[in-house]
Amino acid sequence: MVKRVLKIGALALPILLLIVQLIPVDRTNPPGEGEIGTPPQVAAILQRACYDCHSNQTVWPWYSKIAPVSWLIARDVHEGRKELNFSVWSSYSDKRKQKKLRETGKEVSEGDMPPWYYVALHPEARLSDADLQTIRAWAATAPAP
Numbered sequence: 256m257v258k259r260v261l262k263i264g265a266l267a268l269p270i271l272l273l274i275v276q277l278i279p280v281d282r283t284n285p286p287g288e289g290e291i292g293t294p295p296q297v298a299a300i301l302q303r304a305c306y307d308c309h310s311n312q313t314v315w316p317w318y319s320k321i322a323p324v325s326w327l328i329a330r331d332v333h334e335g336r337k338e339l340n341f342s343v344w345s346s347y348s349d350k351r352k353q354k355k356l357r358e359t360g361k362e363v364s365e366g367d368m369p370p371w372y373y374v375a376l377h378p379e380a381r382l383s384d385a386d387l388q389t390i391r392a393w394a395a396t397a398p399a400p
Contacts, residue, residue, distance in 0.1 A: 275322040280329045282319060287311045287342030297393045301341060304369050304380040308335030311342035316376075331373075360394030363387060
């Protein structure tokens with residue numbers, strides 16, 4: 256009986272994995288509304304460590320096309336853009352910009368951003384002490400553009 260269940264499972268799993276590939280996932284990059292307007296050093300850090308989830312310039316890796324991983328990546332990108340999207344920064348009110356700057360400085364300082372699982376797959380996104388200091392200083396002193 257157990258062998259039969261295992262055999263059926265071994266046959267059903269690959270079929271199920273093929274079927275879930277047919278579920279569409281939104282991996283679009285809508286047009287942006289301009290750049291955030293930061294100093295070049297800050298812009299380089301943001302692009303390297305933040306833009307995949309917090310802009311409309313996401314680089315979708317090959318594994319973002321394979322379910323169920325594609326669902327998780329798309330969810331993270333959509334949630335990241337909803338929370339903070341540097342591609343639409345110019346549409347934010349001054350009050351919202353200041354709030355997002357404070358939150359960015361706090362999350363980076365506490366090590367919450369970028370998330371560990373993103374850095375594990377994208378080691379170039381790891382923030383050095385100099386990067387952290389640059390982002391903290393920018394977040395603390397940048398006037399709302």
